[in-house]
Each structure stands twice: as structure tokens, then as C-alpha cells.
Amino acid sequence: MVEQRFTLETVRRKLPNSAFAFLGRFSRLTEIQARAIPVIHEGKDALVVAQAASGKTEAVMVPLTEKLLKEHTGDGLGLLYVVPTRALANDIERRVAGPLRYxxxxxxxxxxxxxxxxxxxxxxxxxTTPESLDSLLARQPDVFKTLKAIVIDEAHLLEDSVRGDQVSCLVRRLLKWHCENKxxxxxxxxxxxxPHLLALKLFGAQAEVITVETRRPITVARADNVAQALAIVRSKGIKKTICFCNSRQACEDMSQVAIRLGFLPKARLFVHHASLSRRDREEVEEAMRVLFQAILFCTSTMEMGVDIGDVDCVILYGAPPSVSSFLQRIGRGCRRKQGLFCVLVPEYPSDEQDFEEIRKALEEGDLGEVRRSDxxxxxxxxxxxxxARPQGATREELFEVMGHLWAREVFDRVIDYLILSGYLVxxxxxxxxxxxxxxxxxxxGVVHSHIKDAVGTKVIDAATGRVLGEVANVCSKGELVVFSGRLWRVRKKTSNAVYIEAFHASFGEAPKFVPHLEESRFAEYLPADLFETTA
Structure with a gap:
């Protein structure tokens, strides 16, 4: 069967409304758009696989939006768009709300x-995110009756964790109980x-996979420390840089290295991680989009497909946990250029070997094993x-939602154990x-999220009363701390808050942050031998 391809002229003729709204400023389609738009326009389920900044969002939204305009003329929700993080949800809103509003x-x-x-x-x-979708199925189950399409963005990132298992189950719940028509x-x-296994897990055998495997060339430089890496960036005249760190403390510490070196004015140096308040994170994202020259120190919070403008260089301080994470991080840079430039900096001696293993895996085309379902x-x-269903469900109905992930024996053992333990009746x-x-x-609300609650202490700007974020409760009065890339002094401490004030000095230390707990909060409810396999 000959693959169908669309040109921009074809899209404008067949999908006139959405083509103008989403593609009006472009002169041609990207490769993934030319191949994916006709498949989705035909109404087929699809997994669209391509590198960052290749136009995947438009490849999906153009045909689905035209579908909404033609088939969803009444009230009610028409399209559900699921993303891994709140930051990416905000970014998608910024990118597609304008064309949709038009x-x-x-x-x-x-x-x-x-x-x-x-x-x-x-x-x-x-x-929405997986956790909020899970909550909506329980609290507003009727809003999905009129759905015409479901989109899952950055599916590979969800697949790296138990949240990917959760999303695949939520899709099946939607189809079984909540949507009037598929x-x-x-x-x-x-x-x-x-990719075919990912498509099978998400949607079943009927999904078509459209893949464009071309990769931008990667230029790699090495540095012994972040100071050397910043010197390389400066020598090349690079204006905009993002530095990925593997911990929040490393983000704060490396931001101070840049400040002490006078790499950029403080107003152009930013930090982004999960312990900062939503308002601070969103302000950082907007600043990175609009500023011509800046540097950002961040954790994996910015690893997702958030567009922060023309980043010219990516520094990796410490080896990423996987090959896919490496590609995702360096893909944040040079999004509008043909090549990628990154600087590798070991945080620990073992990182050198990890970087080398990633290099070999990329040369061999090995992107890692498929993760086993949790x-x-x-x-x-x-x-x-x-x-969500207080009237209950049969064992077969439960298995229909989850049976694509686990053998029947494993499923039955867990359900039986939950009944014997008194959690199910x-x-x-x-x-x-x-x-x-x-x-x-x-x-x-705790049944909707695998992420364990880690209770921390609010950090409040003593001068303005603004909540800046959250840390572990270890700061003492008078202590100098680095938070959000700035130096502060602890002015006072209460049982549930630390009040800090801006302080001008040459150095300080990052506070202890609330730990990010990887293990699912539900692992403890498993039979002992299955619990050990999740640890």
C-alpha cells in the first residue's frame, strides 16, 4: 500500500480552517506533518514519532481541530489533551489557545x-495531566460523553514510569464507561x-505508527566542571544556555558558580525545579522565552517538551538516567536549528563511564529496554x-481495563490480596x-496519584509575603541559603514556614529540599514478593 503524503497546498484545500489557524505562517510542511496529517485526517488512531521541534503538535492538532469543527457542533467536551507535567500543560495552552480561539x-x-x-x-x-484526568473520571465523569478525540503528548516520558501504565488504563476506562462513541x-x-509496543500499550492493535527517525547532528564538548563549561559557552558567543542538573541542590549550587564568575547579570540567570512555587516556575519559563540572552539551571522539570525559545547550548551536569533522557535534554537546545550543541560535565567520577555508555548506545541505535509494567x-x-464507581465492578470488568499490562495470574493475586487485606470488599x-x-x-484525593506526598516547609519572602516554594525543615535563623538562584538570609522560622530576606554576600548553601520519592505510594499495598520487584 502506497503511503499517502500531503503538501501544504493539500492541507489548505482539505482542512482550510485549521490549516490557516495553525500553519498560516509556514511555507511548507515538515516531514512528520506530511505523513501524519493524512492518516489522522482519515480518522485512524495513530502514534506520531519524531524528534523535538519537528511539528508533531500541528501534525495532530490540524486534522483533529478540523474534525471538531465539522463533527462537534454542539456543547460539551470534544478533545482531551493529556500531558506529563503542569509546566507542559501551560506551554500547550500558550501554543494552541491562539489558533483555537481564532x-x-x-x-x-x-x-x-x-x-x-x-x-x-x-x-x-x-x-490535563494523568492525575487530574484520574480525578475528573471520579468527580466529573459525564464531561467525557461527547469526546471526539484523545491526545497523549510526550508519551515516551510517561512510559518511563508507572504513570504510563496509569494513562493506558485511563484510556480504557474512558472508552468503556465514559464516551458515548469511540x-x-x-x-x-x-x-x-x-514504537509499536508503545502504541499497543496505549491504544491497542489498531493504532498506526508514523515514524520519522532522522536526527539532528550532535556536537559534543567536554568540561571538567561547570566553570569550564561556561567558559566554552562564552568563547563561542552563545547567548542562551540551559544547564540540566540531576538534583535541586545542584541547580542552586551551580547557579552560584555562574554568579561568582560573573557569567551573566543576576537578572538573566534563572533556576527551575519542583520545589519552587508555580508562580516562580511560570515566570522563569516566560523569561526564558522572551529574553535574548540568559542561562537556566534546572532539573528534569524542563526536560519535557516545554518551548523556552532559541536555546543555543545545553550543558549536562551529571549523566542523565537513560539514553532517552539524554536525547530529551539535549533536544531542548537548538530547537529551531539543524544541529545540537551540548557540553558534558561529570558531577561524579562514575558519570564519565555513563556518558560513554550513552554514546555507544546512540551509535548502535539502542534506545533502551521497554520498561516492565509496575x-x-x-x-x-x-x-x-x-x-469512582461506588456501585462496584466485576473482576472481569477490572481486568478488561488492566489486563493489557499484566498476566491474569498477577492481576488476580493483587486483587485477592487487597480483598484479604480489607481494602476491597x-x-x-x-x-x-x-x-x-x-x-x-x-x-x-490520594487515590489518583502514584506520587507520594513529601511534606515540606513553605519558603516565604519576608518583605513581600510571597510564597517562593518549599524545602525540608532544616533552615535556622540567620543562616544564609541559596534559593531560586538568589542568596537569602533566614529571618525567622515557624513550625510550618521559613521567612527569608534578600542578602548581599559572596556565598551561601542550598537548603535541604523535600525529597522526590520515586516509588509509587501504592507499592506498600502489594503482596510482599511483588512489592520487592518495585523497589
């Missing part, structure tokens, strides 16, 4: 930061080792689903119900 299509964001009432908003497009299913991903998700989905006619304990967990 077409009189309302978009809203629903995340932990923006608790929009989707039902009352009148929106036809909602952008919506079209589309996902976008950077290059992955086995049985913790059986617990999480059983709790979430049965909280057998009801009449073979129905399984949530216990009162699980219902209480659902009311508190």
Missing part, C-alpha cells in the same frame, strides 16, 4: 495548579526503541476506579466494592 474553540487547563471546573467552563478542549486516539512521542498500578487503578452478584478506607482515601 476558530472559536475554547480551551481550558485542568491540573493541580489550575482546578478548573471543566463542566461549567463551556470548553471544547481540555489540557473517540479517535492519537499520541506523540520522541524516538523510542519499540503492579502498583493494579492497586491504584482498583482504588480509583471503585471510588466482595459484594452481591460478584461485584467488588471499595472499602470505607479506600473511599476515605478517594475523598482526600
Amino acid at each position: 476558530l472559536s474553540i475554547k480551551l481550558v487547563v485542568r491540573t493541580g495548579d489550575k482546578r478548573t471546573n471543566v463542566k461549567k467552563s463551556g470548553a471544547k478542549v481540555v489540557v 473517540p479517535q486516539l492519537c499520541a506523540m512521542s520522541a524516538t523510542v526503541s519499540k 503492579p502498583s498500578c493494579i492497586v491504584q487503578q482498583a482504588f480509583s476506579l471503585l471510588f 466482595m459484594g452481591r452478584r460478584g461485584l467488588i466494592l471499595a472499602s470505607s478506607k479506600v473511599m476515605d482515601m478517594g475523598e482526600k
